[in-house]
Amino acid sequence: MRTMPKLLAGAAALALLAGPAAAERGSAGQVNIIYWQAPSILNPFLSGGTKDVESSSLVIEPLARYNEVGEMVPWLVDEIPTVENGGVSEDLTTITWKLSEGILWSDGTPLTAADAVFTAEYCMDPTGGCQQLAAFNDVESVEAVDDLTIKITFTKPKPFPYGPFVGAQSPIIQAAQFADCMGINAPNCTDENFGPIGTGPFVVTDFKPNDVVTFEANPNYRDPAKPAFATVLFKGGGDAASAARSVLETGEFDYAWNLQVEPEILSQMEAAGKGTVISSFGTSVERIHTNFTNPDPSLGDKRSTLEGGPHPFLADPAVTKALSLAIDREILVIAGYGAAGQVTCNVLPNPPAFNSTANDWCKTQDIEEANRLLDEAGYEMGSDGVRVSPDGDRLSVLFQTSTNSVRQGTQALLKQMWAEIGVETELRNLDASVFFGGDPASPDTFQKFYADLEMFTNSFDGTDPETYMASWKSDDIPSPANGWLGNNIPRFQSEEYDALVQEMSETAGLDARADLAKRMNDMVIQSGAIIPLIHRGGVSAHADTLTGIKMNEWDSELWNIADWGRAQ
Amino acid sequence: MLTYTLRRLAFAIPTLLVISFIIFAILDLAPSDPTGQLPLTIPPEVREKIRLSLGLGEPFHVRYFKWCVQFFVNEPLNILEQWTGWSLGDPDRPRVLSWQTRSPVVDLIVERMPQTLWVVGMSYVVGIVIAIPIGVLSAYWQYSWFDQFGTLFSMIGFSIPTFFTGLVFIVVFSVWLGWLPSIYDTTLVVNSWGSFWEQIKQMIMPTMVLGLFNAAQISRFMRASMLDNLNQDYVRTARAKGMTEQVVVLIHVLRNSMIPVVTVLALGVPQIFGGAIITEQIFRVNGLGQLLIGAIQGADIPTVQTLTFIFAVLIVLFNLVADLLYGILDPRIRYD
Numbered sequence: 001m002r003t004m005p006k007l008l009a010g011a012a013a014l015a016l017l018a019g020p021a022a023a024e025r026g027s028a029g030q031v032n033i034i035y036w037q038a039p040s041i042l043n044p045f046l047s048g049g050t051k052d053v054e055s056s057s058l059v060i061e062p063l064a065r066y067n068e069v070g071e072m073v074p075w076l077v078d079e080i081p082t083v084e085n086g087g088v089s090e091d092l093t094t095i096t097w098k099l100s101e102g103i104l105w106s107d108g109t110p111l112t113a114a115d116a117v118f119t120a121e122y123c124m125d126p127t128g129g130c131q132q133l134a135a136f137n138d139v140e141s142v143e144a145v146d147d148l149t150i151k152i153t154f155t156k157p158k159p160f161p162y163g164p165f166v167g168a169q170s171p172i173i174q175a176a177q178f179a180d181c182m183g184i185n186a187p188n189c190t191d192e193n194f195g196p197i198g199t200g201p202f203v204v205t206d207f208k209p210n211d212v213v214t215f216e217a218n219p220n221y222r223d224p225a226k227p228a229f230a231t232v233l234f235k236g237g238g239d240a241a242s243a244a245r246s247v248l249e250t251g252e253f254d255y256a257w258n259l260q261v262e263p264e265i266l267s268q269m270e271a272a273g274k275g276t277v278i279s280s281f282g283t284s285v286e287r288i289h290t291n292f293t294n295p296d297p298s299l300g301d302k303r304s305t306l307e308g309g310p311h312p313f314l315a316d317p318a319v320t321k322a323l324s325l326a327i328d329r330e331i332l333v334i335a336g337y338g339a340a341g342q343v344t345c346n347v348l349p350n351p352p353a354f355n356s357t358a359n360d361w362c363k364t365q366d367i368e369e370a371n372r373l374l375d376e377a378g379y380e381m382g383s384d385g386v387r388v389s390p391d392g393d394r395l396s397v398l399f400q401t402s403t404n405s406v407r408q409g410t411q412a413l414l415k416q417m418w419a420e421i422g423v424e425t426e427l428r429n430l431d432a433s434v435f436f437g438g439d440p441a442s443p444d445t446f447q448k449f450y451a452d453l454e455m456f457t458n459s460f461d462g463t464d465p466e467t468y469m470a471s472w473k474s475d476d477i478p479s480p481a482n483g484w485l486g487n488n489i490p491r492f493q494s495e496e497y498d499a500l501v502q503e504m505s506e507t508a509g510l511d512a513r514a515d516l517a518k519r520m521n522d523m524v525i526q527s528g529a530i531i532p533l534i535h536r537g538g539v540s541a542h543a544d545t546l547t548g549i550k551m552n553e554w555d556s557e558l559w560n561i562a563d564w565g566r567a568q
Numbered sequence: 569m570l571t572y573t574l575r576r577l578a579f580a581i582p583t584l585l586v587i588s589f590i591i592f593a594i595l596d597l598a599p600s601d602p603t604g605q606l607p608l609t610i611p612p613e614v615r616e617k618i619r620l621s622l623g624l625g626e627p628f629h630v631r632y633f634k635w636c637v638q639f640f641v642n643e644p645l646n647i648l649e650q651w652t653g654w655s656l657g658d659p660d661r662p663r664v665l666s667w668q669t670r671s672p673v674v675d676l677i678v679e680r681m682p683q684t685l686w687v688v689g690m691s692y693v694v695g696i697v698i699a700i701p702i703g704v705l706s707a708y709w710q711y712s713w714f715d716q717f718g719t720l721f722s723m724i725g726f727s728i729p730t731f732f733t734g735l736v737f738i739v740v741f742s743v744w745l746g747w748l749p750s751i752y753d754t755t756l757v758v759n760s761w762g763s764f765w766e767q768i769k770q771m772i773m774p775t776m777v778l779g780l781f782n783a784a785q786i787s788r789f790m791r792a793s794m795l796d797n798l799n800q801d802y803v804r805t806a807r808a809k810g811m812t813e814q815v816v817v818l819i820h821v822l823r824n825s826m827i828p829v830v831t832v833l834a835l836g837v838p839q840i841f842g843g844a845i846i847t848e849q850i851f852r853v854n855g856l857g858q859l860l861i862g863a864i865q866g867a868d869i870p871t872v873q874t875l876t877f878i879f880a881v882l883i884v885l886f887n888l889v890a891d892l893l894y895g896i897l898d899p900r901i902r903y904d
Contacts (some may be wrong), residue, residue: 034751038862040668045666050604129607129621133614169609187670189622194671208675209669210862212754213856235751237862242738242750250750251744272743423577433867436608437601444599446642447590447612467611485612 006481007047026217026230031546032253033558036243038210038236040132043193043399044169045123046186048131053168054257055234057485057556059106059198060171063116063150064099064162066554069281069363070351070463071114072162076103076111076172076199078161083508092157092508097165101150104205104220105174113144116165117173120152127183134467135163142505159508160464167178168556172199185435201227201562221562228565236251241265247541249277254543257557260406263338266539279339281537282553283350283468284459286341286410288323288399288531290314292491295398295450303450305479306491312393314452318377319395320528325373326421328365329533332413336406337534346533348521350461356518359525362532370421387422396424397452402432410533440483447478463554466513469520470501472529490529497523514561569895572903580884587640591873592632600665600867610882612843614623622667638664643674669867674770676859676871677748677878681841683754684855687848690841691775695782696833707798708817718787725784730777730884737773747771752853756890767849771830774851781795789832793825800824827897838882 039055041047070079074255078100081087088095103111104401120142123130140155142164152164164170174197181189193202199222202215213233243256248269259266259277270277292315295304302308313319318383329343342349378390387395397412401407408429415425428451430444436456443450458467470476471487474494479485497520504516524530538553548563602622603615623631642661649656663672690854706718742750748771758767797803798821806816852858856875863871895901 040666040866042668042671046670048610050607126617127621128603129618131610131614131618133617134609134611136814184621187665190671190675193669206755208854209666209671210753210859211852233755235754235852237854238751238849238857242850245743246751252742252745252749311731431600433600433604433865435604436597437604437867439599439601442599455831456608461609483616484703485616 001527004303008043025221025225026384027513028228028230028550030231030232030233031229031255031561031564031566032235033224033255033257034238034243034246034253035234035236035257036238036240037258039213039234039314040210041193042196042204042207042213043173044171045132045173045467046130046171050258051236054556054558055213055236056170056196056198057168057200057558058234058561059200059204060173060196060366061198061200062167062171063099063165064167065556066167066463066552066560067559068550068552068554070282070554072165072166072463076100084129088161092154092159092161092265094151094153094293095158095161096145097150097152099150099365100222101148103199103222105199105216106220107174107197109174109176110147111146111172111199113150114147115175116150116172117144118144118178119172120164120242122173122178122182122186125183125186128186130186134167135165135167135461137163137467140165145496157506159504159506159513162462162464167554168559169461174198178186198248202232205231217304223562226562228563229561232561234423244269244541247543248258248272249278251275251543254546255549256541257538259539259541260340261539262336262406263334266338267539268276268360270541273544275541277339277539277541279533279537279553280551280553281350282459283348283465284457284536284553285344285347285349285532286455286457286534286536288453288455288533289446289449289489290320290454290531291449291454292526292529295452299449301480304491306477306493311391311452312391312394313530314397316377317375317526317528319379320531322370322373322421323363323418323423324528324531325366326417326423327362327414327531327533330365332410333534335413336409337536338535338539340539341534344532345525346519347524347530347532348465348469348494348519349532349535353514354465354517358518358519359532365417367417367420372409374421381422385419385422386424394424395422396426398426398428399453399455400428400430400451402435403429404432410455432541444485446489447484447486449478449491453531454489455533464513465517466504469504469517472497472524474498475500492524492527492529494523494527569892569903573892576746576888576891580888584877584884585883588636588873588877589632591880592635593628593878595626595869596631598867600864602867602869604868624744633848634662635664635870635873638662639877644672647866664870664874666863666868666871668863668866668871673874677856677875678855678857680856682858683752683846683853684841687752687771687774687853688778688844688853688857690771691778691844692782692836693842694775694779694823695786697727698783698791699786700829702787702820703829704794704817706787706791707794709796718791719856722784722787725780728787730781730844730847731850733775733780734777734847736895738850741773750850750851754852754854764819774844774847776852777850778847786829786833789829790825795823797821830897831890832888834893837886837889838879841882842879 035051036307037051039051041052042056044056062077064072064080067073074080076099077097081095081097105111121519123132124136129194138154138156143151144152147189160338177192177197181192194207201218201221203218205216213234216231218229240259241261244259244261246253247256249272251274266277279439292311294303294308294311299308308504331339343363345362346356347563350357379387382388418425434444435446472492476486477489477491478484499515507513542549545567547565547567550560552559599682603618621672642663645656666673706715741748752770756766758764807821838850845861848855848858860875895903
């Protein structure tokens with residue numbers, strides 16, 4: 001058990017830190033949390049939005065969680081199953097979890113393996129529309145060996161078998177409560193979806209959808225001294241700036257989530273001295289996707305598809321490398337992200353073991369080198385300051401992203417930077433619900449990619465990038481044939497890459513997997529399919545009186561709320 | 569009058585049906601997607617299943633027909649059952665479900681209606697109370713310093729958007745002075761003088777922001793209507809008969825000037841139910857406006873459809889009310 005010693009040390013440290021403030025359950029009164037997106041439902045299987053997953057994480061819990069540094073920690077179990085301790089079979093097709101003894105649901109009944117079996121059936125029901133189905137990829141069956149033992153069998157060897165029941169996206173719900181809510185009945189169970197019974201530190205007392213949730217301490221929580229807070233007020237709605245103000249300036253709230261606010265404004269608010277801005281980095285990367293296919297409108301149906309042929313100039317790595325070199329990422333961070341951003345040259349910057357150093361050339365802007373690359377590749381500067389490709393195409397690109405003030409600021413800066421190397425940029429922004437919506441009839445979705453470049457953030461849940469790196473497989477290219485569903489947005493094609501994806505799905509061992517992932521990362525970056533910009537972190541703020549906060553981008557931000565307390 | 573009312577109501581039915589169809593069609597054509605707000609970590613295949621589970625796999629006319637049955641038949645039956653305690657057939661009839669919360673839209677509306685009526689309704693009352701004296705006095709002392717000030721006030725109130733006044737109020741009263749809460753506590757239960765005071769404190773800012781905006785508009789109507797009447801012959805007659813200025817202005821002129829203003833006020837009532845999207849969002853009042861904007865952003869089509877349709881019903885109804893009021897207030901107008 002790799003993480004056990006650290007975990008024990010952490011627990012010991014926590015016990016010391018917690019001190020007198022958390023001596024008794026409910027002794028610290030109320031904690032007020034504000035999320036500027038309000039939770040709509042407290043069943044994360046029916047709504048995968050972060051607001052819904054994190055608000056319900058106070059109540060329902062997975063078997064294991066990721067801690068603030070991305071290590072897996074046992075939560076409802078005593079240890080994480082591995083091949084070494086026999087929990088994972090030698091052929092990597094089964095994993096067996098053993099629940100800790102004596103864990104009770106908040107209604108006083110014991111948590112058993114049957115609850116986990118039920119949860120799996122509930123989510124895998126084909127008519128239920130479960131939004132966390134991805135956690136159950138390749139699961140053949142989930143069985144209860146005995147009351148406390150859960151055995152998950154996969155259809156194929158899984159080198160990373162920690163999909164089901166790990167992390168905030170895959171909690172366990174109570175079989176007794178949700179028994180009548182399977183499949184098509186799932187949406188009709190309003191009471192259950194608004195007030196799930198859980199094993200977590202809090203229970204729901206009142207839920208006003210899209211507005212506010214109130215919680216009180218769970219009387220049957222496994223640690224009799226926790227949680228320190230008797231009640232939680234979880235308010236939602238409004239906008240990020242006023243949420244920040246309510247913690248940092250007026251002090252009405254204790255914790256505010258996801259403060260995507262211009263860094264200047266945030267530091268002004270922090271100067272009021274009531275709270276602290278904190279940040280934490282997970283796997284989110286703001287990146288530009290290059291369209292390797294031709295988005296020319298004259299191609300009609302073949303626009304942005306493989307059949308339409310390659311892009312007239314972006315398929316040339318010299319051009320994309322020049323575009324990347326021309327970017328001063330430091331300025332982008334200062335202008336739009338502050339503490340919430342770091343320069344990155346990889347699409348996979350985290351966990352640290354997976355971070356490649358092969359692309360660090362992108363960290364410093366080098367206009368001269370970019371110009372030299374383009375000159376060398378035969379792109380001559382035209383009389384209007386825009387280069388022309390050897391085939392006579394002007395280097396003029398349409399660059400689209402979703403509507404959001406930081407993104408539009410970044411777009412404007414990039415346009416200026418690219419003008420310096422003779423690339424003309426036309427900017428476009430689309431409403432997020434249209435851009436990220438999958439309406440196959442809409443020409444404006446990010447999957448259709450009727451543009452040359454597009455910018456957005458993506459990330460992956462947990463710490464294992466296997467599925468994430470498989471996004472750029474050749475057979476995952478969006479096209480009319482698959483209803484434009486597909487993750488390979490740049491239309492990147494490489495047999496070598498596909499082979500690496502296959503290899504990773506069969507390789508166990510952290511070092512070997514990290515090595516594969518880095519190679520894949522380097523291929524995607526060096527081909528120019530993706531121009532990474534910024535490693536984005538979460539930014540939150542908490543009142544100075546709040547103690548025990550360990551901001552976590554790998555799991556729910558409220559993962560350790562049981563340990564929170566109030567400084568005396 | 570009765571036959572006129574009945575005829576208008578009968579006309580309203582096809583009008584509303586056409587409106588509901590148009591709303592549904594527009595929402596269906598809009599390129600937003602209920603899974604558009606989900607994290608990108610949810611893969612496209614799962615998104616497709618989510619869409620199917622929401623009923624998006626069915627053709628347009630089937631979905632419209634289902635909504636009509638749910639809204640025009642099932643929901644009224646449910647309400648009837650709740651009010652009377654009768655049981656009318658299968659109690660598990662499908663209701664209009666919100667895609668975001670997976671709960672019945674009508675329940676969401678019922679939960680949010682009181683806040684909207686209190687905050688937005690109160691702001692309407694405040695607006696009227698401020699506007700009528702300003703309008704009357706501005707007209708009476710036309711071009712005086714008071715009139716100039718009233719014009720300035722209404723220009724400012726009219727042209728400064730509520731998101732700006734709201735922010736200014738928060739910065740002044742919450743951040744600098746610390747007198748009022750910047751976030752509306754929707755869990756507050758009023759059961760004592762203390763909690764009543766809390767409720768008033770949290771209502772002051774949103775009510776005033778909206779009230780000033782309303783007052784600016786209404787005071788202009790009032791002033792214009794007063795000016796129309798002040799030069800009429802009957803005013804001169806009243807003065808010639810030796811009545812005091814108070815009686816002339818407040819009894820003769822004001823009553824006649826109120827006729828157009830009352831109809832304008834009646835036409836504005838549906839806006840109260842519609843909530844004030846921006847103000848509710850700024851102060852986090854869980855009203856109908858906030859529900860609507862959240863539903864639009866989340867592409868929650870059943871909620872948007874139901875809410876906009878209810879607004880349409882209210883607008884049609886209050887148009888009728890305004891017309892009837894006109895007839896009642898002005899004896900010269902008769903509909904039969």
